[in-house]
Amino acid sequence: MAGVSLQCGDCGTLLKSVEEAQEHAELTKHTNFAESTEPVLNLVCSSCGKPCRSRTESDLHTKRTGHAEFVDKTSEAITPISLEAPKASDDVIMEEAGDGSSSSQQEEMVVPEVDQKLLEELEGMGFPKARATRALHYSGNASLETAASWVVEHEKDPDIDEMPLVLLSSKNPEAPKPSLTPEEIKIKQQELRERAHKKKEEEEKQREREREKERIRVGKELLEAKRIEEENERKRFAFTLYILFYLHLKYIYIVYLLDFFCLYFNSMLALRKAEKEEEKKAREKIRQKLEEDKAERRRKLGMPPEDPTAAVKPSAPVVEEKKSSLPVRPATKAEQMRECLRSLKQNHKDDDVKVKTAFNTLLTFVKNVATNQNEEKFRKIRLSNAAFQDRVGKLKGGIEFLELCGFGKLEGGEFLFLPREKVDIAVLNTAGNELNSAINNPFFGVL
Structure with missing residues (x-):
């Protein structure tokens, strides 16, 4: 199978074209590239249409926007990699400047060929021709959505409205043949370096913003977890106080209940004892009354008293000699x-x-x-x-x-x-x- 991408041998990044490989080399200083049969991923967000070229990029897009549905259009954008007309790099420009007299390696800058149908659709959407051509060229003529996303992402580039130019061999008679002076070469190199430096700064700022958002999110989660823990601690403390208060009231109730039973039991004992004393006194009075009646009947019948000492015996009850220490009262x-x-x-x-x-x-x-x-x-x-x-x-x-x-x-x-x-x-x-x-x-x- 022919190669459909270029793979960086230093970091393993897959690139769609030679132009992307040159930009990657300018940003990372990597120079080891080889053809690969593995296509570059083209995950298109179903919500906003943004293309993502890797799982990491799609995860970052999901974290930033909340969009989680992507459509895999990798198979639609697969095109064989072309190595015949690479974008000029700093080294190529230096070689051309150092060996400009060689007519066999003479190259010229021309407008790249793009899909005319997609170009017309972009122009119909209101994009300038230069901007539409640049978007289709750098997005690899993959699709209309990919080109539109590229325009949105690079709308702040200073040369966004300039017509892109690529190197073309002088063997092509139809292409114009402008030549670059050494000063223009140096200016172009400086522009490329500045653009790469600016892009790197923007990426660094974006990563810094993402890290700050993540730090804020983690901080909020920690604060929420701490608040929940404090709330649970307050609930546990309140429940403990409630249990202690309940046990205290229960203990007081038991103490009062025991005191009540003790008082009640003592009063019942005193009542029973008083009733027994009263009953004993009543029996003694009845016995004395019977003895007196018996002695009176014997006296009326003229009979001698049964016991001589009984006639002169005082009628005072013996029980009265021992007085009870408890009050005697009738039962209510x-x-x-x-x-x-x-x-x-x-x-x-x-x-x-x-x-x-x-x-x-x-x-x-x-x-x-x-x-x-x-x-x-x-x-x-x-x-x-x-x-x-x-x-x-x-x-x-x-x-x-x-x-x-x-x-x-x-x-x-x-x-x-x-x-x-x-x-x-x-x-x-x-x-x-x-x-x-x-x-x-x-x-x-x-x-």
């Missing part, structure tokens, strides 16, 4: 209700659902009477009702609690009835409070 209505509910729960401690149902049913009866005092249907309960028996009647302590609220048996024990004049709102409120405490307190009846 609330304490009686509480004890009734506690016994109900302890008698049925294996069935919490039934106990809770009984408490809720009693609370419903109490609420109905308290809110509808004039309604007799709320103050009258049929004891033979199956639902009542299942929820309250069969449980020991349920009917007793209603009796403490003021209900009484009526009509031979068939009904529980609370007369209107015996409705005591204070007693009903106390019953409601005790039932609410029994329902909501999970430790009710445990102690």
Whole structure:
């Protein structure tokens, strides 16, 4: 296969034509070139039509513009490389200046041949003929899009509107034969050097801008990552404070609950002890009363006293010699209700659902009477009702609690009835409070 590109032996860059190889040599000082059968890539951006000659150039274009779709038109632009009319380089010009008398190597500058159809289309788009000819020549007559992209990229070149010239051998009789003086050769060399230097500076500036953009992007990403990390740290700190605060409140609640149970347990012990003392005093009084009645009956019957010492024995109770250190007071209505509910729960401690149902049913009866005092249907309960028996009647302590609220048996024990004049709102409120405490307190009846 014939060569379709020139490859630089120093850096491996693929070039389309001899002219590009000469420009590459001027920029990089590389002089080792060889023909290659590998074509130069022609990746055309689908969005803006810019041609890219390598993957690196397409990646750079994507990073700069965001365009990511490219059409591979490499096969359309493949043309065999021509080595017959290379663009004059500095070395060739110097050789011509040093050996200008040789008629066999005499060369002349002529306008390069370009695709006339593409040239007409570019002129129709509004480009000057010189600019269109230069674009088609340096883009290798590949396509209209490639030439237009070349014009856009090189529109700031100082000689963009000058007609390009290439060297042509004097054997061609149709080409004009202008000659260059040594001064013109030096000027041309200086222009080429300046152009190469300017192009190199522009490329360096472009690379610097790309590096600055990349640095800014990386800086923004680092700042965003740092902000996210700080936000996560604040969330973790706030969550830790919430957990600690929650545990602190829970600890305080447990301490208060334990204090409450301790006070409640102590008060219950004191109440039980006072009840036992009161019961003991009552039994002692009854015993003394029986002894006095017995002695009085014997006296009335004329019988001698059973124990002579018993007649003169003082009637003062022995229990009074030892006074209790705890205050003795009768049990209040609330304490009686509480004890009734506690016994109900302890008698049925294996069935919490039934106990809770009984408490809720009693609370419903109490609420109905308290809110509808004039309604007799709320103050009258049929004891033979199956639902009542299942929820309250069969449980020991349920009917007793209603009796403490003021209900009484009526009509031979068939009904529980609370007369209107015996409705005591204070007693009903106390019953409601005790039932609410029994329902909501999970430790009710445990102690």
